[in-house]
Amino acid sequence: MLVMLYLLAVAAADVQKDPVGQQIVAFKQKTQGPIGILTTSAGAPIEYKEATSSINSNLIRNEYFMDSMTHLVRERIPERLVHAKAGGAFGYFEVTHDVTHLCKARLFSAIGKKTPVAARFSPVVVERGGIDTSRDARGFAVKFYTEDGNFDIVGFNTPMYVYKDPLLFTTFVHSQKRNPATNINDPNMLWDFLTLRPESLHMFLLVFSDRGIPDGYRHMPGFGIHTYEVVNEHGDHHFIRFHFIPDQGIKNLRSEEARRIAGLDPDYATRDLYNAIGNGNFPSWTISIQVMTIEDVKNARFDPFDVTKVLPLDEYPLRPLGRFVLNKNPINYFAEIEQLAYSPANLVPGILGGPDKVFEARRFAYRDAQNYRLGVNFNRIPVNCPIQTRVLTYNRDGNPPVKDNERDTPNYFPNTFNGAIPYVDEKRSVILQIIQDESGNFEQASELYVNELTKDERSRLVENLVFSLRMATQVLQERAIKLFTIIHPDLECWKKFAGCRFRNEVILQHGNAPKHSAESAVCAAMNTFQEVTADVLEDDWANCFLQWF
Numbered sequence: 079m080l081v082m083l084y085l086l087a088v089a090a091a092d093v094q095k096d097p098v099g100q101q102i103v104a105f106k107q108k109t110q111g112p113i114g115i116l117t118t119s120a121g122a123p124i125e126y127k128e129a130t131s132s133i134n135s136n137l138i139r140n141e142y143f144m145d146s147m148t149h150l151v152r153e154r155i156p157e158r159l160v161h162a163k164a165g166g167a168f169g170y171f172e173v174t175h176d177v178t179h180l181c182k183a184r185l186f187s188a189i190g191k192k193t194p195v196a197a198r199f200s201p202v203v204v205e206r207g208g209i210d211t212s213r214d215a216r217g218f219a220v221k222f223y224t225e226d227g228n229f230d231i232v233g234f235n236t237p238m239y240v241y242k243d244p245l246l247f248t249t250f251v252h253s254q255k256r257n258p259a260t261n262i263n264d265p266n267m268l269w270d271f272l273t274l275r276p277e278s279l280h281m282f283l284l285v286f287s288d289r290g291i292p293d294g295y296r297h298m299p300g301f302g303i304h305t306y307e308v309v310n311e312h313g314d315h316h317f318i319r320f321h322f323i324p325d326q327g328i329k330n331l332r333s334e335e336a337r338r339i340a341g342l343d344p345d346y347a348t349r350d351l352y353n354a355i356g357n358g359n360f361p362s363w364t365i366s367i368q369v370m371t372i373e374d375v376k377n378a379r380f381d382p383f384d385v386t387k388v389l390p391l392d393e394y395p396l397r398p399l400g401r402f403v404l405n406k407n408p409i410n411y412f413a414e415i416e417q418l419a420y421s422p423a424n425l426v427p428g429i430l431g432g433p434d435k436v437f438e439a440r441r442f443a444y445r446d447a448q449n450y451r452l453g454v455n456f457n458r459i460p461v462n463c464p465i466q467t468r469v470l471t472y473n474r475d476g477n478p479p480v481k482d483n484e485r486d487t488p489n490y491f492p493n494t495f496n497g498a499i500p501y502v503d504e505k506r507s508v509i510l511q512i513i514q515d516e517s518g519n520f521e522q523a524s525e526l527y528v529n530e531l532t533k534d535e536r537s538r539l540v541e542n543l544v545f546s547l548r549m550a551t552q553v554l555q556e557r558a559i560k561l562f563t564i565i566h567p568d569l570e571c572w573k574k575f576a577g578c579r580f581r582n583e584v585i586l587q588h589g590n591a592p593k594h595s596a597e598s599a600v601c602a603a604m605n606t607f608q609e610v611t612a613d614v615l616e617d618d619w620a621n622c623f624l625q626w627f
């Protein structure tokens with residue numbers, strides 16, 4: 079009896095520490111015994127013999143076998159093309175500061191007002207079964223279930239995006255994914271894209287910095303990236319960017335640590351989020367906005383709608399707006415997180431979205447992806463239903479779920495028979511014609527390198543870049559070096575890599591090298607190579623190496 083009590087106490091303690099590992103045990107603890115009689119999907123009770131042994135029985139008549147077998151082989155749906163792997167949770171958003179002078183959206187209408195949210199965090203390239211601690215940007219998607227329907231911010235953990243011409247989306251995705259011949263991720267494809275489209279280097283400097291591997295989702299920031307057009311009750315327009323800063327602090331993993339964790343726990347970030355919430359340690363983020371007036375937009379030195387750029391914080395400081403808290407884990411991952419369908423086109427009155435071309439492309443792409451992945455009625459899946467408002471559309475039928483299929487209401491518009499009618503916004507106006515041109519300068523990338531990264535961070539950035547570039551062909555290495563040199567002259571040291579057939583060994587050696595304290599982060603890294611490797615490598619390598627200096 080004492081042993082039993084002891085084991086129960088240990089089990090209770092384990093649930094407290096490790097809700098992921100103990101989920102099924104906790105289920106048993108909260109139930110009195112089997113939860114009911116097993117049935118087929120059609121609800122018929124299953125007899126013991128049918129469910130336990132097929133020996134000497136007729137399988138075609140075994141409804142348990144037929145039902146479970148035919149369902150199992152249809153269990154998989156297409157994974158998201160990008161952002162396939164994720165952790166997610168539920169909670170609420172609370173307004174802490176008044177922004178009604180900027181935006182009339184009802185979710186911002188009063189300080190203290192709470193709106194339910196669903197959040198999903200995801201690496202971009204990593205596939206559904208992949209590794210959470212991979213070097214990659216992270217998706218940061220939040221669905222606000224408002225009284226005016228769902229408002230989704232489908233952002234990243236970087237404040238800028240890769241390119242501003244949406245035609246590049248397909249090519250960018252292909253270059254990041256597996257080589258179609260080898261089925262292996264290919265640094266040549268990655269570096270070819272990055273160096274042919276240098277506007278991508280601003281974001282990729284961050285991806286190759288410490289920020290490229292957040293220490294779990296709770297410790298990463300989020301950014302809406304696009305400059306959203308918003309409107310207040312009087313019809314006045316402003317332009318804002320959303321920032322989410324984790325109240326837990328920003329924390330990242332070093333490359334070596336991330337590689338070690340990858341072997342031990344590929345689901346590191348997903349587990350961390352679930353366990354934190356399961357233990358009552360609810361993560362939260364402070365939400366702020368940067369604000370531009372129409373005059374600011376007209377007078378800006380650069381295109382404020384260019385998603386490859388940030389709005390400088392000294393010119394457009396953060397203004398607090400609210401906070402969101404995640405306090406509930408999904409009860410069923412597939413139903414509640416896999417089936418979540420975010421879309422930048424999910425906007426509410428007062429928030430008009432981004433006027434830029436990438437935003438325009440996204441209004442179409444997510445809907446199309448979800449039609450394919452979840453079916454045409456994806457918004458009728460419970461987790462996507464606007465829970466605070468009644469849906470009234472003229473859409474009917476299609477693949478399930480259809481819910482009540484809008485019952486007996488008229489199914490065409492306009493009609494004379496009291497079907498739903500659109501509302502009228504008297505203050506609606508189109509105020510700005512946005513004309514965007516090519517994105518091009520390296521100013522912000524240089525700014526990031528010089529002013530936002532510490533000396534140590536710069537040094538690690540170079541190590542990480544080298545680690546990836548070592549696998550790329552020499553032409554691409556040289557092209558990358560030229561571009562990085564424009565970003566900062568420090569990076570000129572890189573050119574010494576080019577043309578050495580032993581570069582891979584050099585770089586691998588550097589992975590274990592002690593730190594060096596020379597002026598420039600990059601030169602420090604190069605000097606370290608020299609010190610560490612000069613003794614150990616063969617003559618021809620040493621000659622090659624020395625001619626760099």
Ligand code: HEM
Nearest residue numbers: 158161198217218219232233234239244247303439443447
């Ligand atoms: C031309 C530009 C873009 C296109 C065409 C595009 C398209 C897509 C598509 C098709 C998906 C999969 C959706 C699904 O299956 O549910 C996706 C997911 C996602 N995208 Fe984009 N995207 C673009 C740019 C961006 C940008 C600029 C951001 C960040 C600001 C972003 C953030 C995300 C996130 C977070 C997800 C995962 C959403 C989730 O958790 O379900 N994308 N994107």
